[in-house]
Amino acid sequence: MAMHGMRGLSVFISDIRNCQNKEQERLRVDKELGNVRTRFKNEKGLTPYEKKKYVWKMLYIYMLGYDVDFGHMEAVSLISAPKYPEKQVGYIVTSCLLNENHDFLRVAINSVRNDIIGRNETFQCLALTMVGNIGGREFAESLAPDVQKLLLSSSCRPLVRKKAALCLLRLFRKNPDVVNVDGWADRMAQLLDERDLGVLTSSMSLLVALVSNNHEAYWTCLPKCVKILERLARNQDVPQEYTYYGIPSPWLQVKTMRALQYFPSIEDPNTRRTLFEVLQRILMGTDVVKNVNKNNASHAVLFEALALVMHLDAEKEMMSQCVALLGKFVAVREPNIRYLGLENMTRMLMVTDVQEVIKRHQVQIIASLKDPDISIRRRALDLLYGMCDVTNAKDIVEELLQYLSSADFAMREELSLKAAILAEKFAPDLSWYVDVILQLIDKAGDFISDDIWFRVVQFVINNDDLQPYAAAKVKEYLHKPAVHETMVKVSAYILGEYSHLLARRPGCSPKEIFSILHEKLPTVSTTTIPILLSAYAKILMHTQPPDQELQNQIWAIFTKYESCIDAEIQQRAVEYFALSRKGAALMDILAEMPKFPERQSSLIKKAEDAEVDTAEQSAIKLRAQQQTSNALVVTDQRPANGAPPPVPVGQLSLVKVPSMITTEDNGTLSKVDPQPPSADLLGDLLGPLAIEGPPGATVPSEHNAVSGLEGAAEAVDGSAIVPVEVETNTVKPIGNIAERFHALCLKDSGVLYEDPYIQIGIKAEWRAHHGRLVLFLGNKNTAPLISVQALILPPGHLKMELSLVPETIPPRAQVQCPLEVVNLRPSRDVAVLDYSYKFGANMVNVKLRLPATLNKFLQPIPVSAEEFFPQWRSLSGPPLKLQEVVRGVRPMPLSEMANLLNSFRLMISPGLDPNPNNLVVCTTFYSENTHAILCLVRIETDPADRTQLRMTLASGDPTLTFELKEFIKEQLVSIPMVPRAPAAAPPAPPAAQLTPQIPANDPAALLAGLL
C-alpha cells in the first residue's frame, strides 16, 4: 500500500493519537477536513499522488467515526486513473465512503465497466469488488451482461470468476430482471459442473438466490446439486485446501443443501435415492469430538442435512432418526450444539408431528431452562412453548412458573406471556388456569400485560362454576403482605362481582371483603382506584340485608373522591354515590356482568402476530408458518392473502341458523381476515362497568356520560351488555369451505371447517382401497358445545364407519373420531359429513364434503417403456381406452400441470413420450371389487393454445376409465385451488412455446402415432 513518504498523513495521524480527549480530536479533525476541502476547491490541477494523499486522510477520518461529506468526486475520479496505486485507492475509498444512493457513483459506471471488460485481472477484481459491495440498480442494468460474460468465460481465472458470480448475485438482488431466466437456467446448470470449489461455492450462493425467487426455472440444477453433494460427501476430488478440519468444504455442502430446500420436492426416484443415501451418511457419520472447530464444521453440515430431511418429508424412519439425533444434542456438553439442537427441535415440531418423540426429552429440555447461557435458556423456552399440549401443559407451565422467580429480567415478560398463553390453550381445567394466572401476577406482576388479566376476568365471568373459586382464590392473595397492583385490580374486579357467592364462608362477609380491598387503596395508582370504587358499589349492592355501617363507610369514600382531581375517579364517585341512594334501581344498574362474546384470545393473536417472520424465505419456514401450532387442530391452514371469492358449494353450503348471542361480524365468506376484528379489550372489560340500563328501564340521561368512560367503547359494548335482545346474526364459517376441501383433496391433513365455536381438523391415511380418517373436533370456547351430532352420508361406492361422537365437547377440548373407509368401486361421488352442535342458544348445522375422493385410492407406480407400450397397445379403444379433447383448460405451464397431477397421485413418467409438450401418467387404482388396476393416461398439450388439450386414458375397467377421465378433467378445467400461490408461478416458459409443430415425418410424431 503506497502510503510511504506521505509525511503530512503521518503527522496528522500522530496528532490525532496525541489528542488528550475527544474534543481535541474533533478540533484536529475539523481543521484537517477544512484543509482538505480548500485543497480540493482551490487547486484545480491536483496530481493523482496529491489526490491520493488527501483521500487517505479522509478515509482515516471516516474510520475514526466522523462523517465525511465532501471529496467524494475526487475519490470517484481516482477510479479512472490508469495506474494501479491510484485506481486501487479510488476503489477502496469509494467503497467505504459512498453507498448505492450517491449520485457520484453514476459518474463512475463507465470507468468501472472499462475495468470489467478490460484484460487486467487486478482491475477486474477491484471493479467487481466495488460493484459487489455498493452497486445499485443502475449498475445492474449497465453491467450485468459483462459480469455474466466474465463468470462464464473459460479463460478467466477462478479468482475473477468467483467474484463475478457474487457480483452478479448483488446485481440480481438490485434488479431481478437482469438475469434472464430462460437464457440463464441452462448456464446456471453448466456452472454447477465447475471443478474449482471456490467458483462452485460462489455459484451455489448465486443459485440459492435464483431458486429462492423461482425454483421452477432451475429444476435442471437439482440433480447437479445432488451430484455435488455426493462428490463432497464421498470426498472425491476435493483438494487439500478445501478440506477444513478433515471435512470436505462444509460451506459448499451447507449451501448446496440450502439450495435443495427451495425445490418443493424431488420427483426423480434415482436422484431422490442418491440424495437420501448422502443424507443418511451425514446423519450417521457425525460424532461430537474434542476439537471445537471440527465439531462446528461437521455439525454445520449435519444441521443443514436435518433441515433438508425435514423439508423433504422423509420416511418416518429417517425422521425419528433425526429426532433421536436432536435428543442426543440437547444433552451434550458442547453449548453450540445444545443450542442448535433445541432450536432445530423447535423447528421440527412445526413441520412434522414428532411431538411424542420429542416429549421423551422433556426433562432434558427443562434442565436447559437452567443453563448458564441465556441464549440456550431462550431456545429451551421456545421449545417448551412449542411442544406443550394438553398432556404436558401442567408440568411445563409449572416449570415455567418456578423458573420465573429466578429468570433474567430480559426474559420475564416473554416468559410470563408464554406461560399465560399455554395455560389458556391447554388448561386441563379452568380452576388450574386461574391458579396459574394468579401465580403469574403474584410472581411477576410488573411483567404482566393488561391483556393477561383482562383474559382471566373474561374466563371467570363466562363460567359460573369458576366464580366462587376465583373469588376465594384472589381473596387469599390479598392477605399476602405485599400485593402487586395488578393483583389488586383483578381482585377488586372479581370480588366486586362475586364475593357475595362466598358470603357464607368465614371471613367473607361483605364488610370483611370490603376492608381487605380498602386496605390496598392507599397503595395503588389512579388507574386502579376506579376499579376499587366499582367494587365497593357492587359489594354495597350485594349486602342484604343492608348494613348501615358499611354503607356509611362506603358513602364516606365516595364523598371523599367527589372532589378528586382525576376525572374518571370523580365521576364514578359522584355517580355511585347518587345511584346507591336510589336503592332498588341500583340492583338493575349494577347487575352482574353479562357473559363476554367468545373471541380469539388477544394474547394468542399477539403471539401469533409476533411469530410471523416476513423476511425469512426458506422453505422450512414457509411451511412452518402455514402450520401454526394450535391446541385445537392438527394443522391450521390459513388462506393465502387475497380474498377468496365466495365459491358456491351447492346444497353442501352452510345451513344458516339465527343466533341468540351477539357475535362480532366476523369472517364472512368473502372476508380476507378470518380473525374477528381485534376488539378493544379494555373497552370490553371496563365498558360494561359503566352503567347502562336494561332496555326499557328509565335511566337518567346523565348516565350516558358515565358509560363513556372508556372512550368509544360504549357504542360497541352497549349491545354486549344487553343480552335480552335477540340478535339475528348467524354463525359464519371462517375461511372458505370449498377451498379447504380442495386443499384436503391434495394433502392428508388440515382443517376441514372452522367457525367461531368449532374447528374440525382431519387427518387421513390411505392404503390401497382402505382409508382411515380421524376427525378432530375442537371446541374453541370456554363453554361446552352440546348436542353434538355427526352423521356420514356415504355415496354408494364407499363403505364408511364413523366411531361414536360424544354428545358434548368440553370447553377448549378436542375430541378425535376415527372414520374407516372402504372403497368398493370407482366413482367420483363424494361423502358428506352432516354435523350439528349447539352453543348457548345457537343450533348450528353444517354439511361438509369429506376428502375421500377418487385420487385417494390411487397409488403412483413407475412404469418403464418396456412395460408401458405393450399395456397401452393391449387396451385398445372404448370403453377401456377413451379419448377426449378438453377445452377451456385453465392455462398453466406444463411443469405446473405435472405438479398438479403428481399431487393427485397421478405419477408423471418422464421420457415415455418424446414430445416435450405431452405428459404420460401411470398410476394404480384400488377398490374392493377391482383390486389393483393399472391406469395409463396421456395428455397432449398444444403449446400454441394452452386452454385445450387431448387426453387419452386406458385401464382394464370401463367405469374406472370413464370416472378417472372425468375426474382429471374436473381438476384441469376449473382448478378450484392452485397448489401454490399463482403469483409465484411463472408464465409458461417461452422455450416450450417456441417448439415447432412436429411435422408428419418426424420420428417423434410417428411414435406419437403409435401411442
Next chain:
Amino acid sequence: MIKAVMVMNTQGKPRLAKFYEYLPVEKQQELIRRVFAVLCGRAENVSNFIEAESIFGPDSRLVYKHFATLYFVFVFDSSENELAVLDLIQVFVETLDKCFKNVCELDIVFNYSKEMTLLENIFWIHTILDEIIFGGQVLETSSAEVMKAVEEISKLEAASNAITLIPKSASGWRSR
C-alpha cells in the same frame, strides 16, 4: 447474507467494522456499542450465539468468537447456517494469524504504535476480509486461497512502490 463483520476488543473499542448493508456511521457505532454491552456480560464456555433481533431487527442472527483480547462478531440472516458462519470466523482469524504472526497479538495489530503501520494493517485486514466475504456473501473459505490472493496484491504494492516499503508483517508472511 452476512450483514456485518465487527471486531472489537474486550474494552469495547471497535477495531474493525464492515457493514454490507448501508448504515450511517453513527448507527454503526451504536450497534457496536450494543453488541459489546451484551458480549461483555457473557461468561466463558457458553455458546457462541446471542439473540440479535433486538439489536439488528427481525431476521438477524449473530455469532461471535472470543480470541485473547478481541471479539470477532458476524451478523447475518437466516439464509446462512450459524455454524458455517462460525467456521468462517475461524478462517478469518486463522488467515490473520498467518499474516500477522500471532493471533494473540491481534489487538496490537489493530492498534499499531507506528502511525503508518496502523493504516497499513487496517488496509491489509480489509483486504483479507474482502477476499473472504464479498458483498455479504462467502467468497472464499480456503485460507490458502485467500493468502494467495492477498499475496498477489502485496506483490503489486511492492512493484508500484518506488521506495519499496512493504509492511514488515506482510513481507514476513510473503516469504513463507
